[in-house]
Amino acid sequence: MGGMRVATWNVNSIRSRAARVVDWMLRDDVDVLAMQEIKCKPEQFPLDQFHAAGYEVELHGFSQWNGVAIASRLPMENVRVGFPHMPGFGVVKPTAAMPASAFALDESGLPLEARAIGATVNGIDLWSLYVPNGRELGDPHYDYKLNWLARLLDSAQETLSATPDLPLALMGDWNIAPLDEDVWDMGAFQGSTHVSEPERAAFRAFETIGMRDVVRDAGVPGYTYWDYKQLRFPRNEGMRIDFILGSPAFARLVTGAHIERNERKGDAPSDHVPVVVDLDVETELDDDRPMIF
DNA sequence: ATGTCGCCTACGAGGCGA
Numbered sequence: 202m203g204g205m206r207v208a209t210w211n212v213n214s215i216r217s218r219a220a221r222v223v224d225w226m227l228r229d230d231v232d233v234l235a236m237q238e239i240k241c242k243p244e245q246f247p248l249d250q251f252h253a254a255g256y257e258v259e260l261h262g263f264s265q266w267n268g269v270a271i272a273s274r275l276p277m278e279n280v281r282v283g284f285p286h287m288p289g290f291g292v293v294k295p296t297a298a299m300p301a302s303a304f305a306l307d308e309s310g311l312p313l314e315a316r317a318i319g320a321t322v323n324g325i326d327l328w329s330l331y332v333p334n335g336r337e338l339g340d341p342h343y344d345y346k347l348n349w350l351a352r353l354l355d356s357a358q359e360t361l362s363a364t365p366d367l368p369l370a371l372m373g374d375w376n377i378a379p380l381d382e383d384v385w386d387m388g389a390f391q392g393s394t395h396v397s398e399p400e401r402a403a404f405r406a407f408e409t410i411g412m413r414d415v416v417r418d419a420g421v422p423g424y425t426y427w428d429y430k431q432l433r434f435p436r437n438e439g440m441r442i443d444f445i446l447g448s449p450a451f452a453r454l455v456t457g458a459h460i461e462r463n464e465r466k467g468d469a470p471s472d473h474v475p476v477v478v479d480l481d482v483e484t485e486l487d488d489d490r491p492m493i494f
Numbered sequence: 495a496t497g498t499c500g501c502c503t504a505c506g507a508g509g510c511g512a
Contacts, residue, residue: 214500240500266510266511428512429497429499430496431495431497
């Protein structure tokens with residue numbers, strides 16, 4: 202096969218947006234979509250609509266918060282939920298929608314959240330990640346965010362140490378604006394999360410293991426998120442917080458990228474839009490072939 | 495404008511998270 206189109210999109214509830222998501226995948230010829238904030242458990246996911254469009258879905262979700270999924274029309278293998286030493290947060294609070302038996306705990310006894318799922322497609326290791334928001338500087342959730350990112354980095358580093366030539370992509374809602382130009386007005390973010398130096402350092406740390414923001418590297422400008430409030434989209438007061446970080450072997454496959462700004466328009470949009478990369482899978486296959494001249 | 499969403503509990507309006 203030749204081109205392969207891969208995307209990430211924080212859908213902000215798949216149950217309220219399945220038709221819109223599937224329509225876009227077909228219209229934009231997407232092979233694999235990493236979704237975040239599906240906000241449902243497995244039995245609630247609208248699988249039928251994806252299957253009817255030719256996509257299989259792997260997902261990880263607990264009740265109404267968070268939740269991640271990967272939809273693909275190419276075979277998915279080696280599906281993994283979470284990553285080694287992923288931290289949890291908060292307290293176990295059983296409800297009708299989430300009984301005590303639904304909680305899994307981390308090594309410290311904190312409940313794990315549904316923020317990471319990975320699958321291998323065409324030999325490419327693809328992850329859908331929903332980085333914790335952080336809420337406020339100094340909030341326990343902010344420490345959780347930084348710790349979660351540090352453990353994710355450890356995990357990616359271990360993977361790339363063992364398999365340096367692996368095409369690996371960490372895709373999702375990072376809840377970090379790495380550069381000042383990634384928000385519409387730095388003055389509005391003084392003392393806020395998403396732009397603080399520790400968060401930006403945690404993001405940049407992925408560069409030290411060779412991971413690149415392949416969409417920025419492709420020269421694609423623009424925001425990926427606009428708050429529902431305060432006419433943020435009409436005013437184009439957005440944030441760039443959704444990213445695809447690729448290992449060197451992944452970056453070599455990239456032939457193009459775009460941000461689907463139009464998906465913020467129309468009826469009942471998510472507050473995020475899809476971020477898309479095109480891959481030349483033949484490039485990888487060619488690399489594996491012996492040179493004959 | 496604390497300005498909008500989406501889902502929860504529990505049946506209506508308030509809470510939470512983003």
